[in-house]
Amino acid sequence: SGTAPVLEARALAARYGHVEALHPIDLHVAEGELVAVLGPNGAGKSTLLRAILGLVSNSGTVSLRGTPLPRQNPVAVASRGVVLVPEGRGIFGPMSVAENLELGAYRLRDRAEFARRRERVMTLFPRLKERLTQVAGSMSGGEQQMLAIGRALMAGPQVLLLDEPSLGLAPRVTEEILATLGTLNGEGLSIILVEQKAPLALELANRAYLLSVGRIVATLDPREITSYDELAQHYFA
Numbered sequence: 001s002g003t004a005p006v007l008e009a010r011a012l013a014a015r016y017g018h019v020e021a022l023h024p025i026d027l028h029v030a031e032g033e034l035v036a037v038l039g040p041n042g043a044g045k046s047t048l049l050r051a052i053l054g055l056v057s058n059s060g061t062v063s064l065r066g067t068p069l070p071r072q073n074p075v076a077v078a079s080r081g082v083v084l085v086p087e088g089r090g091i092f093g094p095m096s097v098a099e100n101l102e103l104g105a106y107r108l109r110d111r112a113e114f115a116r117r118r119e120r121v122m123t124l125f126p127r128l129k130e131r132l133t134q135v136a137g138s139m140s141g142g143e144q145q146m147l148a149i150g151r152a153l154m155a156g157p158q159v160l161l162l163d164e165p166s167l168g169l170a171p172r173v174t175e176e177i178l179a180t181l182g183t184l185n186g187e188g189l190s191i192i193l194v195e196q197k198a199p200l201a202l203e204l205a206n207r208a209y210l211l212s213v214g215r216i217v218a219t220l221d222p223r224e225i226t227s228y229d230e231l232a233q234h235y236f237a
């Protein structure tokens with residue numbers, strides 16, 4: 001259809017001091033798409049997500065359904081529905097699971113909508129439901145990642161950005177979490193997934209961007225990729 005992408009970045013660049021960690025890139029996420037961003041360590045994947053949010057000094061434009069997002073204002077961007085699950089999860093360890101979830105929806109005044117979102121998170125992650133009063137920091141890494149995603153969902157995202165959700169997790173837990181992302185995407189949620197475990201991300205993704213040294217070096221259809229190792233050798237050597 002002729003509708004604008006959910007998210008569109010044009011000439012988006014980011015720098016740390018004098019170092020341009022992300023050179024001007026164009027990227028988009030269509031309605032209901034799950035887009036993977038892949039690349040080696042230091043390629044700029046986290047920086048790309050941080051630039052979309054305005055968490056780093058950036059230039060260029062990012063639009064949500066055709067409307068430019070506020071610049072260098074991560075809180076305003078998040079309140080528009082561009083929600084990041086950061087690397088390392090960023091949950092509040094001393095607070096309970098329930099309190100962490102509430103924080104995700106701190107701007108929401110509609111109690112019925114709050115209850116609906118919370119119920120949705122409990123259904124997606126039954127393990128959180130069993131641990132609502134538990135201190136978040138005492139949970140396993142996988143449970144904490146579930147909480148980080150749950151908290152992001154409480155914010156009612158238009159597009160969900162995830163930075164290496166599998167980091168440090170056992171393969172089984174990783175599979176469980178990625179399967180849940182697949183479920184959410186299947187329900188229509190638009191997602192950008194940064195992931196080191198490229199083969200797993202490619203199983204879910206509709207499209208993949210390859211990032212190397214701060215540049216998009218390829219945009220790929222996962223169905224046409226037979227060997228990620230060969231791709232990596234070709235693009236990242």
Ligand code: ATP
Pocket residue numbers: 016019021039040041042043044045046047048
């Ligand atoms: P990783 O998978 O290791 O997290 P990445 O692809 O996410 O890698 P980034 O973390 O975005 O890569 O880093 C991109 C580049 O920017 C790297 O060269 C990194 O050293 C640099 N960089 C990242 N954060 C900062 C910072 N706060 N200050 C200075 N340079 C930084």
